[in-house]
Amino acid sequence: MERKVRVRFAPSPTGPLHIGGVRTALYNFLFARQHGGTMILRIEDTDSTRFVPGAEDYINEALQWLGIGIDEGVREGGNYGPYKQSERRDIYRKYVKQLLDDGKAYIAFDTPQELEAKRQEVANFQYDASTRLQMRNSLSLPADEVQRLLDAGEKHVVRFKIEPNRDVVVNDLIRGVVTINSSILDDKVLYKSADDLPTYHLANIVDDHLMEVSHVIRGEEWLPSAPLHVLLYEALGWADTMPQFVHLPLLLKPDGKGKLSKRDGDRLGFPVFPLEWHDPKSGDISSGYRERGYLPQAVVNFLALLGWNPGDDREMFTMDELIKEFSFEHCSKKGAKFDFEKGKWFNHEYLMNMADDELAQVFKPVLAQHVDPAQFSDQYIAQAVGLVKSRVNFVGELWDQARFFFVRPDSYAEKDVRKRWKPETPDIMRDLIEVLRGIGDFTSHNSEEIVLDWIKEHDYHLGNVMNAFRLTVVGECKGPHMFDITELLGKDETIARIQAGVDAIHIIEN
RNA sequence: GGCCCAUUCGUCUAUCGGCUAGGACGCAAGAUUUUCAUUCUUGAAAGAGCAGUUCGAUUCUGCUAUGGGCUACCA
Numbered sequence: 001m002e003r004k005v006r007v008r009f010a011p012s013p014t015g016p017l018h019i020g021g022v023r024t025a026l027y028n029f030l031f032a033r034q035h036g037g038t039m040i041l042r043i044e045d046t047d048s049t050r051f052v053p054g055a056e057d058y059i060n061e062a063l064q065w066l067g068i069g070i071d072e073g074v075r076e077g078g079n080y081g082p083y084k085q086s087e088r089r090d091i092y093r094k095y096v097k098q099l100l101d102d103g104k105a106y107i108a109f110d111t112p113q114e115l116e117a118k119r120q121e122v123a124n125f126q127y128d129a130s131t132r133l134q135m136r137n138s139l140s141l142p143a144d145e146v147q148r149l150l151d152a153g154e155k156h157v158v159r160f161k162i163e164p165n166r167d168v169v170v171n172d173l174i175r176g177v178v179t180i181n182s183s184i185l186d187d188k189v190l191y192k193s194a195d196d197l198p199t200y201h202l203a204n205i206v207d208d209h210l211m212e213v214s215h216v217i218r219g220e221e222w223l224p225s226a227p228l229h230v231l232l233y234e235a236l237g238w239a240d241t242m243p244q245f246v247h248l249p250l251l252l253k254p255d256g257k258g259k260l261s262k263r264d265g266d267r268l269g270f271p272v273f274p275l276e277w278h279d280p281k282s283g284d285i286s287s288g289y290r291e292r293g294y295l296p297q298a299v300v301n302f303l304a305l306l307g308w309n310p311g312d313d314r315e316m317f318t319m320d321e322l323i324k325e326f327s328f329e330h331c332s333k334k335g336a337k338f339d340f341e342k343g344k345w346f347n348h349e350y351l352m353n354m355a356d357d358e359l360a361q362v363f364k365p366v367l368a369q370h371v372d373p374a375q376f377s378d379q380y381i382a383q384a385v386g387l388v389k390s391r392v393n394f395v396g397e398l399w400d401q402a403r404f405f406f407v408r409p410d411s412y413a414e415k416d417v418r419k420r421w422k423p424e425t426p427d428i429m430r431d432l433i434e435v436l437r438g439i440g441d442f443t444s445h446n447s448e449e450i451v452l453d454w455i456k457e458h459d460y461h462l463g464n465v466m467n468a469f470r471l472t473v474v475g476e477c478k479g480p481h482m483f484d485i486t487e488l489l490g491k492d493e494t495i496a497r498i499q500a501g502v503d504a505i506h507i508i509e510n
Numbered sequence: 511g512g513c514c515c516a517u518u519c520g521u522c523u524a525u526c527g528g529c530u531a532g533g534a535c536g537c538a539a540g541a542u543u544u545u546c547a548u549u550c551u552u553g554a555a556a557g558a559g560c561a562g563u564u565c566g567a568u569u570c571u572g573c574u575a576u577g578g579g580c581u582a583c584c585a
Contacts, residue, residue: 012585047584112583124511126581157583175515184513184581192583200585224514224580247515250578254521259578305534309523313533332516332523335578339521342535352548391547401547416545452544466544478546 003214005037009063009070010204010218012044013055016277016286017062018262019338020219020251023303027248028217029068030304030326040211041073043084046203048195053280062274066296067319072211080211085203092198095206095236096158096191104235105190108137108159109149126186129164158191160201160232168227173215173246173328180227188228201225205232208243217246220335221259246328249307250335260338262286270340274299293394294343295362298350302343306336316349348393356386363398370399371406380405383488387480401479405488408497409475416477418508420467426502428465429472433495442491444483451483472501 009025011017017025032039041063043056060075072078082088099105108127110118114136119125132139137159138146149156166182190202198206208216226245233242251260254268265272265286276288289299297318304322305315308331317325351359360382367373367381384405391401435454439447455465467477473485473494486494 010585014585044585050584108583110583115583124581126512155583159583178514180514186581189583194583197583199583204585219579220515221579221585227514249516252578257577305522307522312524315522315534334516334523336523337521339535342522345535388547390549455544463544470545474545476546477544480545480547482544 004212005032005035006040006212006214007032007037007217008040008042008208008211008213010042010044010207011059012047012050013052013059014047014050015052015055015262015279016273016275016288017055017059018260019272019274019289019303020260022062022066022068022274022299023251023306024217024219024248025063025068026066026300026303027308027326027331030323031215031217031328032071033069033323034326037214038071039069040078040080040213041070041076041083042207042211043074043086044200044203045084045086046192046195046197046200048086048197054278058275058277065290066274066300068300085207086197088203088207089197091210092191092203092206096198096202099160099190099235100158102235103161105158105160106132106138106187107146107150107156108135108187108189109141109154109156110136111155127159128162128183128186132159132161132187155193157189157193159187160190160228160235162187162228162231168230170223170226170230170245172223172226173244174249174331174333175223175247178223178226182227182231185228185231201228201232205229205236205238209233209236209238209241212241213243215246216243217248220247220250223247249332251306252335252337254338254340259335268340270343293366293396294347295350295354295395298347299343301350302346306338307332344393351389351392351395354389356382356389359389359395359398360385362395366396366399367406370403376406380488387484387488404474404479405485408500409472411475412471412501412505413476414508416467416471417505420464420471420477421505421507422464422468423507425464425468428460429468429498429502432465432469433498436486436491436495436498439491442487444481444487447486448483469498471505472498 007028009028011021011025029039031037041059043059045051056074063070070076072080072083074083096105100107115127118135125131127135134140139161141149162182162185164183167179168182170178170180172178188201189199191198197203207213226247230242233239252258253260253264260272262272271287271289271292273286273288274290276291277286278284279286290296300319300322301315301317304317304326308326310317310325311330357378360378363381363385364373373381384402385398388398388401392398432451432454435451436447439450452462455462466482470477470479470482473482473489479485489497
């Protein structure tokens with residue numbers, strides 16, 4: 001049966017989208033694009049008590065940053081709206097009524113307190129075929145009593161009437177056939193009295209059906225309720241157009257126990273959110289990949305490989321390549337522990353492979369925190385960045401490594417001074433100034449040749465001279481190739497720095 | 511407790527019955543270098559256990575163990 005591919009990512013706006021959710025969105029997106037299908041973003045805000053302002057905007061911004069495009073949604077529009085569940089009340093009511101009329105669901109009057117009491121009283125209490133007649137509902141109460149309660153405006157929920165002892169089969173594209181007995185399912189609440197909205201289960205099935213979703217790609221935490229969803233499709237008469245289910249393995253904590261949670265980020269020192277999140281209630285700030293200096297392409301590549309592989313040794317993938325290669329056959333069944341070190345490596349690789357002028361643009365905002373970038377040409381910044389990018393993992397670290405290209409050293413590393421600044425050094429440095437002054441072509445290669453000849457000629461200690469030189473120009477004994485630095489800095493600046501160093505550095509005795 | 515899912519190096523994973531079990535991250539050693547990084551070379555490191563099927567099991571089946579998920583008027 002050929003069916004147009006339509007998938008949805010359906011987060012709840014209860015906080016920032018976390019990295020596991022991002023991966024789910026990514027897989028949905030890859031699958032949609034691969035099949036020329038449609039990617040829907042549906043906001044599942046049926047829990048009014050957990051609504052967090054700003055979360056929906058955050059979700060949109062995060063997906064956009066990562067290049068996960070949405071075809072239909074609250075912002076994008078589409079022919080299957082509204083795309084926010086809280087705006088679909090009338091639709092859900094209609095189907096709840098249908099289930100009630102068909103005898104597939106029933107009204108229950110039990111209060112939360114009564115349910116709580118029952119759970120205290122009976123160990124492992126489950127609201128199902130074996131217990132529902134002991135409860136206060138339209139199945140146990142006489143019809144006129146039910147009507148009286150309804151007329152009196154008594155609070156009530158609608159529960160799904162699950163027929164016991166039936167094997168329910170869920171066909172999962174990653175896990176294969178999963179069979180469970182309906183007796184272990186409880187009569188799930190489909191419509192809540194507390195906020196006059198459906199629960200996830202009902203809203204989800206109704207929306208997926210109405211939006212003609214072909215594949216439900218979601219986290220493994222939904223696998224246990226998948227049989228319930230199958231039953232719901234049947235009860236509503238939609239079994240023949242039921243979507244394919246795909247349950248993705250979870251992202252687990254790096255240090256052992258449980259699935260990766262929103263709290264782990266700051267506890268373990270790495271972001272679990274794509275973007276920095278400012279909690280509107282507590283004021284807490286949680287760090288994000290973007291603000292940490294991650295490139296979105298690197299995050300996408302890294303996340304894609306957490307639970308999926310191409311079947312061979314390749315690891316570097318652009319979004320287009322992922323779209324081409326992605327498949328559920330190569331999705332893992334096993335939860336993946338989140339390996340932050342590997343994420344760093346991916347970012348390093350992307351940073352290394354990025355064109356210098358492109359990287360310079362990303363770096364500019366960081367640079368602006370320290371100096372006025374307008375003092376430097378784009379080309380200068382690009383060259384500086386190009387010389388140091390191999391030694392950083394993040395854009396933010398570029399400043400630490402390239403700082404001396406933008407400001408003169410204001411101090412000199414004591415450890416290096418101790419090691420490399422000898423009594424004869426100032427004189428040698430003064431001579432070096434003269435040597436440099438005489439160089440016409442100040443390019444890296446040419447100055448290197450001249451200076452090394454000069455060192456050889458005087459039989460100086462290469463390491464001592466070069467490191468003293470480096471000390472005056474950089475402020476410490478580290479950084480890229482010395483003459484690449486001087487070429488970019490220019491003759492005047494190089495000489496000025498040596499002079500400043502000679503004036504400022506004093507010998508430190510061991 | 512009940513139900514479901516999973517189980518290859520520390521981590522992410524390849525293998526769709528023939529394996530001297532491959533790759534990557536990380537780690538260690540070495541080479542290169544005026545420094546640091548990059549780069550290159552090398553190394554240590556795995557099939558949870560027990561049965562069964564088979565000429566042959568990492569690959570198939572069962573049991574056990576372990577890990578994970580779910581068990582709300584949350585999603």
